[in-house]
Amino acid sequence: MKKLLNTVYVTTEGVALRKDGENLVAEVEGEERARVPLHMLASLVVFGPIHISPALMAACAGAGIAIALLDRNGRFRARVEGPVTGNVLLRRAQYRVSEAPEPVVRSILVGKVANQRSVLMRALRDHREELEPGDRDAITAVTERLAFILRRVERSDGGLDVLRGAEGEAANLYFSVFDNLLRVPDPDLRWKGRSRRPPLDPINALLSFLYTLLTHDCRSACESVGLDPAVGFLHRDRPGRPSLALDLMEELRPVLTDRLALSLINRRQLRAGDFEKRDGGAVVMSDDARRTVLTAWQERKKEERLHPFLQEKAPLGLVPYLQAQMLARHLRGDLDAYPPWFWK
Known part of the structure; x- marks a missing residue:
């Protein structure tokens, strides 16, 4: 049975998300507000204008962590993910x-x-x-x-x-x-x-x-x-x-x-x-x-x-x-x- 992993939701406008080691770090005006190990994540959902560093995006793609980009009202805008997996048959x-x-x-x-x-x-x-x-x-x-x-x-x-x-x-x-x-x-x-x-x-x-x-x-x-x-x-x-x-x-x-x-x-x-x-x-x-x-x-x-x-x-x-x-x-x-x- 698949282990139930977490989804991180980021709703505060202006938050900067970056990678630090094997962790996702959320900062507001340069001050760290949250830190989550990447191995605990299944997906990342962000609302509105949120900055995501290229290093974090690459790490998420490599780890199979999907990033969903929504507008501030929750409407889907885009999805960032790594290589497509699955059995072709x-x-x-x-x-x-x-x-x-x-x-x-x-x-x-x-x-x-x-x-x-x-x-x-x-x-x-x-x-x-x-x-x-x-x-x-x-x-x-x-x-x-x-x-x-x-x-x-x-x-x-x-x-x-x-x-x-x-x-x-x-x-x-x-x-x-x-x-x-x-x-x-x-x-x-x-x-x-x-x-x-x-x-x-x-x-x-x-x-x-x-x-x-x-x-x-x-x-x-x-x-x-x-x-x-x-x-x-x-x-x-x-x-x-x-x-x-x-x-x-x-x-x-x-x-x-x-x-x-x-x-x-x-x-x-x-x-x-x-x-x-x-x-x-x-x-x-x-x-x-x-x-x-x-x-x-x-x-x-x-x-x-x-x-x-x-x-x-x-x-x-x-x-x-x-x-x-x-x-x-x-x-x-x-x-x-x-x-x-x-x-x-």
Whole structure:
């Protein structure tokens, strides 16, 4: 089993990152603020204008430490990595399966819809008394409809468009009651529907930020087992898009990111004042809010759950790597099907 390594997130503008021996050193105005051994790192994520020395970039590339460059709002800009690794036979198998991906897509969607339904059922179980009767009825109706879609996906022998249609229907139903899960009185912290590029309200800004972090982890997971992150099954190929990483994160989003977003809002760890509306309507998080989210994200990844296929407990942060391994084993023919990850 792959050892769970750390990701370093750098959010303070003006930080200079350099290599000192076998360590990453962070300095602000020439004063050392942090020092991390390189052998403890899996990746480095920087936000906004951060200086990275050429020596550090070379050391990270040689050690297999990916560097992700995001803008200050968390939008992906670039990725720096060393030589491409992986078994060419595995990638050829991946490309062949991508031409007829329905079995893999079906497994991904079974995991995604089941986990969406689990998030809603957990909310009903844990907060039934706090929910208004209308909210309870709406969430219950959606869980029943998601159960129907789940059975339809499991039994479907239709093509890719049919499966994508089921995925879109499930997503619309799930997000139609997302606002019912928010237990805060602030009218500025309400869900009005999904908006991206740019996010137009605080909840969408928070979700987009968390999705960016999960995409980074899923891409690293794909590359760690030798898969091509650009060639997916559910998501269509597009230049610059890590389609396989987006596929891998679909079944994990409801649990790893959506539930974390709900917790941060419902526990009042984030408030309306932590978000700022820019010209053009885009909503962004403050620097302090980003640090709060990153801390909560790292803590969330430490939580352990039983992997339903492996029957082993593993930290949530390791799940993308485990799922990438399961996918690689399926593509090599070691597993008859790709086993999705179910949250329980």
